Amino acid sequence: MTAQHRIAVLGLPEVVGFDLVIPSQIFTGALDESGTPLYDVQVCSFDGGPIATTKGFAIQPGTGPEALTAPDTLIVPGTHLAGPRTDGTLDPRLADYLTGLPSRTRVMSICTGAFVLAAAGMLDGRPATTHWKHVDDFRRLYPKVRLDPDVLFVDDGDVLTSAGVAAGIDLCLHVIRRDHGSEVANRAARASVVPPWREGGQAQYVERPVPGPDDSGTSGTRAWLLERLAEPVTLEQMAEHAGTSVRTFTRRFRDETGTSPMDWLLQQRLAHARHLLETTDLPIDAVAERSGLSTASSLRKHLRHRLGTSPATYRRTFRS
Known part of the structure; x- marks a missing residue:
């Protein structure tokens, strides 16, 4: 029997609650032919305490910081954490943890979690994406990152980033497909009643002016x-x-x-x-x-x- 792939989901306050639960929902739907889960997903905070969300409630992780010890994959969901989102700084302890991960650890971000990876220098010179609403701030703070604001996710091998919110679902399904093939990914998508693959990029969701009366569609x-x-x-x-x-x-x-x-x-x-x-x-x-x-x-x-x-x-x- 193949050992389960260990995924740690690091919630940083104020975390986007939806982003935080996407990996657990999607990856636990990935099963082998015998119905055995292929991933072990643990949600955790950096200090072991509850994680404040952007919507006024907190989430208590089921595991402590020990889940962060050399996971196979680390996922950073969207966050309003000051520093990465405001001036490009990051708590030195968190920066040391991220940059000190073993080379075998795959790192992913959902939505504005990309700000955290960028603040740690992990996206310098790499292609990446984030929520389209925050593109200007991201480019101002992290000019060394090759930001692509039009895609749903970017796979750069050992570092992967996704666009806003539900694009995290697309990224997780992509990773399952990359790890275990289309059939396993499609079953996981059907279990969550989501499409296995969404066409187009996030450009289609950008707010645009309503056409004027003389601007035929x-x-x-x-x-x-x-x-x-x-x-x-x-x-x-x-x-x-x-x-x-x-x-x-x-x-x-x-x-x-x-x-x-x-x-x-x-x-x-x-x-x-x-x-x-x-x-x-x-x-x-x-x-x-x-x-x-x-x-x-x-x-x-x-x-x-x-x-x-x-x-x-x-x-x-x-x-x-």
Whole structure:
């Protein structure tokens, strides 16, 4: 029997309560074929006491600081902890703990937990992300970090960061998929009634001005595109259908969806391909053609990039 992977979730006051419980919920849903949990998840505070949350209540951890001793994975949830969030400083004891973790320990953050890792210098020169609302503050405090504000999470090998709140679910499922494959991750997602993979990035959730009365939307063109996913469509054709210039159409499209027209179209084609893989016995070439991805090779490339799996593996997982 393989030993359980030990995860320590370090709650730092004031912790975002939802972020704090995400790892326990998601990772404990990862089971092997016999139904045995693959992860041992322990929530703890740095001093062993209750953890104050951002919503006026406290959470008493089930274990003491001993759970922080050389875990296989350490997760820092979102926090309003002064220092990392205000002036880039960090309690020396906490900084020493983080930087003194064994090299084998994988480190993750959810939401503004990335501020803590950055304050410890653990993100210098690395790609990372955090909640879109705090991007300006993060860049001001930590200019050495290669911040990407548009993605749901960043996997940089031994250090992983996620965007705001529910993006922590996406990150945890990604880690399960990386550790044990799509089938285990999909079962964990279904146990929590969440999608195994969310399309797009957090840019689609950024607050945007409401279009003015003369600023016609792109919903009609999006509906038009969904009816012809298998056909080659250019950006110029999209703009012509919307009755605007390419530049105006692209701007309005991004304002409404948080992504570019061509990337949105690719997402819809992949979604249709996944539907065909789940519900039909069509050959991979036919699935690719009917979804507008042209060839099996193209479908494999995009599915591998977006979901980390192949068409054949995806079909076996969802039709088993």
